[in-house]
Amino acid sequence: MTKTITHAAELDPAGPEPIEIAPELLDRLAAIRADALRTLASGRPVYGVNTGMGNLSKVRLTEDEQRIHQRNLLLGRAVGGPPWLPAEEVRAVLIGRLRTFLTGDAAVSTDLIHQLVALINSGEPPKIPLEGAGSAGEIIPLAHAFASLDPGPKEGISLLAGIPGATGRAALHATRVHQLADKLTAVAAAAIAVVGANRDPYGEAVGRADEALTAELARLRDLAGPEPDPRSLQAPVSFRVAGHVLAHVRRTLQNLDAAVERAFDGVTDSPAYLDGEFVGTAGFHGIDLTAHCDHLTAALAHAAEVSTARLHRLLDPAVTGLQPQLAREPGPQAGLVAVHKRAVATTHQLRRLTLPTAISTAETSNGQEDVQTFSWEAVGNLAEAIRLTRETTACELLAVRQAFALSDRPIPTALQPLFQAVDAAVPPIHTDRPFGQDLTNLLTTVL
Template identity: 75%
Template sequence: MLITQASEVDPSSAEPVEIAQPLLDRLAAIRAEVLRSLTSGDPVYGVNTGMGAMSKVRLTEAEQRIHQRNLLLGRAVGGPPWLPPAEVRAVLLGRLRTFLNGDAGVSAELIQQLVALINSGSLPRIPSEGAGSAGEIIPLAHAFGPLVGIGPSALTPYELGPKEGIALLAGIPGATGRAALHVTRAGRLADQLTAVAAGAIAVVGANRAPYQPLAGRGDAVLAGELARLLELAGPEAEPRSLQAPVSFRVAGQVIAHVRRSVADLDAAVGRAFDGVTDSPAYLGGEFVGTAGFHGIDLTAYCDHLVAALAHAAEVSAARLHRLLDAGVTGLPAQLAHTPGPQAGLVAVHKRAVATTHQLRRLTLPTAIGTAETSNGQEDVQSFSWEAVGNLAEALRLTREVTACELLAVYQAFLLAKRPLPANLQAVADVVPAIVADRPFGEDLTRLLETVLQP
């Protein structure tokens, strides 16, 4: 339950991407239609016109030949910090996934070039911040510049054909791909939250009544979460009290809400991948300007999940505080092996408090605070790129708080001289028995790098 797959942490271990020939043939046929349509000379945004406030400017044939590459060149204005490799790969896969719908009308050759970039292992540097536009043209310009010889690249530069440059920059494929990655990570984190909360419930001898699946009537997600907690915590014949502290009793509701939020974001990712995100999109035999770049759906559900994680972290930190209380656990104060001369895990709780405080500041709705750009042509943003970045940070911080609680649960089992539950046995493999104060940050780092990997 607590172990991740290496391919998500290290993209070099992922399976190569391949596109089936029938799909390539279908996309090639759409591309032929697009090229025929462009011979009419009718204005097509970003193809034979400028972009943004310059969309009324018609381009000569000579200008059109260099325009598609220039679209990437002039918009690569980002810089460090860069996305981690797993998220870079998610951006590239997100773009590939949207191209396979056919709306962009790009060539099979460009798609194969994109596949080669994904499989090359030489990933581009994509800025993690500073998108600041109605879509995500700045990070996408960095993502696909290597295809045309802009920036570091191990690939032979590809000559973009008509519409292919603007297609690379259209929509929100980066935020969608990253959100898809984080959906997987958030689902795994929910499992980790369940395992740690169940350990805490077991070690304090909490009354199991609140975790009866019947208490989840009318809510299948809650009923399932209660059943998992009850199974992992095991029975308790003699509870220490009639009611454990609230932070223990509400574990099912809190984690069920995280799981619902993950499912909501997953559905939004599906809508983003299946919907029309290109603009202009080639739909029904003609070019149609769309607003597929306005990712408010994705932004809202990223924010929703961030808030759910912040609440889960707050509840985890509260349980951790109770685990330090001898009146709740019946164990030595602050889970110290020798209270008094030793401080125990009190500072671990302080780290959890600071981390939770940092997490709370991510819960401001991302789409609030639009501003005009491009001489007023772009006067609204949804900031989906920033929203998914907040989510990545929220996942990291929630994992930190979870590690703090997990270390306390582990120490409580040791002091109680009770065997660790099977699903937490991996902790003992990386954290030595705690018999004296020591730099517990090292233990937390080992837990984050092994047992609680993203």
Template identity: 75%
Template sequence: MIREPADLDPASTDEIVLAPELLDRLAAIRAAALDTLGSGRPVYGVNTGMGNLSKVRLTEAEQSRHQHNLLLARAVGGPPWLPPDEARAVLLARLRTFLTGDAAVSVPLIHQLVSLINSGYTPAIPMEGAGSAGEIIPLAHAAGALVGLGRLQPPPPQTSDPPRACPGAGLVAAAGVLPALELGPKEGIALLAGVPGATGRAALAVVRGRRVADQLTAVGAGAVAVVGASRDPYRAAAGRGDEVLAAELARIRELAGPEPEPRSLQAPVSFRVAGHVVAHVRRTIEQLDGAVERAFGGVTDSPAYLDGEFVSTAGFHGIELAAYCDHLAAALAHAAEVSAARLHRLLDPAVTGLPAQLARDPGPQAGLVAVHKRAVATTHQLRRLTLPTAISTAETSNGQEDVQAFAWEAAGNLMDAIRLTRTTIACELLAVRQAFALSTRDIPPGLQDLMRAVDAAVPPIDADRPFGDDLTSLLTEVLRLPD
């Protein structure tokens, strides 16, 4: 049961139940806010127009329609849509921001939002094209379902891998799932305010990123073990002064097992830097997590109801979220490039002492050389995601919105970076398992569970075959992300 906003995890799949005392507090805030609105003072987006039209005062008749109308012309997005898990994270983040009381929305609206979340249906929210100071376009699509507008994605089938976006397939009319709610004063603009989309998606990325970091560690340790690399770079002393690095080096030592007689004085750089690379990924994940918590704990509504009055704020400018999403995307791109480099070395008999390209019969068989080519293509795609997102002076709303942070786009890039990094990990993992199969080296105890999982998903490689099917199996059965 949710008693405080911080109890609500945007990555959760549990049914939401709000504590009565929390609802009572929100109802009291709503009553006070309505009393404040009764003074007739101008309140942006409530009794005035929006953006460059904020100078226009609305009549009482116009105000009664205005909150609903705010969701109409701003729903200009289209497919591809967010995957259902990301769309759910957006809804959960919107709910969490409402539970602070800053938006001063009604309890019936909160109940409607909870009902949508618990239904398993998710709004068809466009992945692209936010294009504003904030997220009014995707949020118009997300919020429309609460008032019977737009389309919903049905609950996804239960699979081991997160569902991806389907452009327009399987959508149902929102009006057929929930009874339409009539929005009261301030509620339409509240549904469009802030950056809950970027915040919720970034929170989901933090959970996924931690799993990906663990996978990078395990697969990298497998590569270290199977080539018999010197363990010198992973000694405890090499992590002096850096707790994150020291912990990462300890994980590699544990997983890779005791040091054998090394094949060479120094393994290729891609092996030696494994600890530093993943330590950097883990550091950036925690930096993003801190930005997410600050976004949830801060004031993002505008106007926000603070200390008994409506206050215009700039909480919609998610520059910190954008910056740390970009930072993590770059860290993952580097980690994927290092993974692809190790994979290339695993195909080289001079590094491994194994048959060329990890083929059982090199020459007649190509082995895993094309698996490396897929990893190269994937890392090239990753590089194109590393351009900083928040670099634009684009103006909208006739100059009222003269700068943007593009946090929504940064969160989307990060989700793509996580997906592509997982593909590269799968490529290296397939090569590590084949290298152990061709080697006389024992699989270290710390890696045996992982290799057993690979064996359950992928048959032994005795000859060439369509390895794309094997990579898909690894992604869906072995390298699963949190449900």
């Protein structure tokens, strides 16, 4: 069913449905375009429209040169190559560009809007390079994204302006982290329940002065169920800090959500058409979005490390009271020790993603662009962090399921739907087997 868009905020980078733009919104954009064309007709210099780009912005273009310049902007900057973005992320890039156009700042024509909507609805996503943006903003991937469009005056530079691709991708990945965060909480609660951890660290009073922590502790209490006789006065730290770690993930995610909205609603086009004038801006720099993507990547990496630590403890009879390494016949069987080793390798990959992205002073365009934030790369790191965090979560979930199978502790009522899904994906573990397939099944159908 086609979704009619009456306001830019209604566009969802994670939504798969076809879209159309409401006539009243198109009328408003057409009026802005007409006014902008009258301003252009005055002949005053407008960056990238009747001048060159970057270090060539001092070169004025003739009328004949202007006619082909906007198309050339796309052609000459499509220097990327494989690997390509997945189709879901391509759609997020296109939706991100459309959303910024609907503010009116770019002053593009309704014809270009229709072209972009048709591209989004076509089901044939363009090939956009996953890597190698390497410039102020993201002109290289955007040149690939819109190579099939036919831009008019000022529209080539509008298609390349700002950070709509990183913003759309960040919105998509934020949606995925919201879903992942719920799974992280559920798996942590299940681990707490199966080892009979002392519930003191999850008490309501512990969350004082921190709304996010208070809410996370409540979720853990509800999911883990009533406190049994604890096995020890204190569980290992990886169990006790679950609330703080996951509250930090959710708090950091909320900050990224806010940064995404600022990037969508703020002025990122350059030159932007504001109050009847073309104005050069710096919204393409994207430091706000980049930093919050980096923060969430680090938060996920920490959550994955804590998950991996809990998994290690689940293999220890001193913590669980169960057979070593969760093997039914320890010795002849190795149990899940190699599953932990996979999680260790995965967290090592995650650590390498946590270097802050916006630390480069690389120059391009003969020094015209003398600093970068690499927001495109920051979002790519976040996507990889999500993938790897799901892997460590699958490893812990498999171990928790086996721990319950070997234990006389019942699965808490609130967690039973999760473990019903696990049991549908993974058969009971009676002996050693290729657990990689089990993890793949969990990633495909449960997480």
